[in-house]
Amino acid sequence: MKNIxxxxxxxxxxxxxxxxxxxxFNYRELWRRLSEExxxxxxNAYAIDRGHEKQIRFQEALRQIGFTVKLKSYxxxxxxxxxxxxxxxxTIDVLESVRKKLDTVxxxxxxxxxxLLLDKIKQSYGVTAEVYGVASLTAQSLIDASSxxxxxxxELLLN
Numbered sequence: 001m002k003n004i005x006x007x008x009x010x011x012x013x014x015x016x017x018x019x020x021x022x023x024x025f026n027y028r029e030l031w032r033r034l035s036e037e038x039x040x041x042x043x044n045a046y047a048i049d050r051g052h053e054k055q056i057r058f059q060e061a062l063r064q065i066g067f068t069v070k071l072k073s074y075x076x077x078x079x080x081x082x083x084x085x086x087x088x089x090x091t092i093d094v095l096e097s098v099r100k101k102l103d104t105v106x107x108x109x110x111x112x113x114x115x116l117l118l119d120k121i122k123q124s125y126g127v128t129a130e131v132y133g134v135a136s137l138t139a140q141s142l143i144d145a146s147s148x149x150x151x152x153x154x155e156l157l158l159n
Contacts, residue, residue: 002038009109046086112139
């Protein structure tokens with residue numbers, strides 16, 4: 001069986017599925033499908049911690065499925081803008097994980113900033129790099145850098 005690493009940009013998936021479908025992503029169904037393809041050796045979900053009760057329940061549900069939930073504090077700047085992305089953290093974790101002999105990296109995001117990462121791990125480590133994202137909101141550069149792009153459609157959404 002192949003060894004699979006799953007890395008989820010939670011905010012990206014939440015907002016893109018909400019924008020296009022007005023529904024939430026079905027992480028349990030994703031886990032079921034990926035488990036049939038191989039051994040999930042690492043599964044990280046990267047989220048922003050705002051301390052809301054609904055968020056806490058969602059994070060606990062991810063843990064129950066099998067994800068390690070990594071949280072970063074939400075930062076509200078004086079000018080009213082906000083910061084809270086995990087791009088560097090996801091990149092570091094993916095690079096460390098592929099050294100431990102992953103066969104496949106599954107990235108859930110539409111962020112084109114990850115295209116360079118996928119190119120790097122495919123070339124340097126020979127891994128397959130798969131992306132799940134909402135097609136119309138996923139950067140073309142990320143789709144092009146992936147070995148396989150899986151558009152998120154109805155069957156991967158909660159009712």
